[in-house]
Amino acid sequence: MKKGLLKFFERIEPDKKKSPFLHTLFDGFFTFAFAPNLVTKGGVHIRDNMDLKRLMVQVVLALQLCYLFGTYNLGHQHFTSLGEYTGFFDGFHLKLVYGLIKLIPIFVVTHVVGLGIEFYYAYKKGHGIEEGFLVSGALIPLIMPPDIPIWILAMSVAFAVIIG
Structure with a gap:
């Protein structure tokens, strides 16, 4: 499978001079799938194939439980304030659905603007896509209030990406 994926990437690789934007986009996906073939210069103390991008992917995967509980908690707080479904498992699916309705627009706007x-x-x-937004894009929706106006969210994400 790895050789087939590598052949696929070699076949679709765009020319850097003809379309630099597509090459930048391609480079981001290629380095996500495969470790870059770069050699460090100087004294290296740790030899591992975990580069920064793979480490950030591990952090984002670890945040998935936070998303799951945060989604549930949004719905739980909403229904508790209404005096309905006050138990943990009462209306569990309704709490998740309400949390998703509130969280998905925040998540989508954060990633569309940031990416x-x-x-x-x-x-x-003229560089490749950096992995700096990977963890920021996962953390920003978790710290935003669920009723934030979308334009304020877009401005704050733009500020975080440009300044940070």
Whole structure:
């Protein structure tokens, strides 16, 4: 499977001079799937195939339980304030659905704005896509209030990506 995926990436690789934006996008997906073939210079103390991008993916995977409980908790707080479904398992599916209704727009706007800015700057600089937004994009929806206006969310994500 690894060889087939590598052949697929070699077949679809765009020319860097003809379309630098597509090459930047391709490079981001390629380094996500395969470790880059870069050699460090100088004294290296740890030899491991865990690069920074793979470490950040591990952090994002660890945050999935926070998303699951946060989604449930949004619904639980809503229904508790109404005086309905006050038990932990009472209306469990309704609490999850309400939490998803509140969380999905925040998650989508955060990633569309953040990745859009990340791709734009990678294209302008002529570099590959950096993994800096990977963890930020996972943490920002977790710390935002569920009733935040979308335009304030978009401005705060843009500020976080450009300044941070």
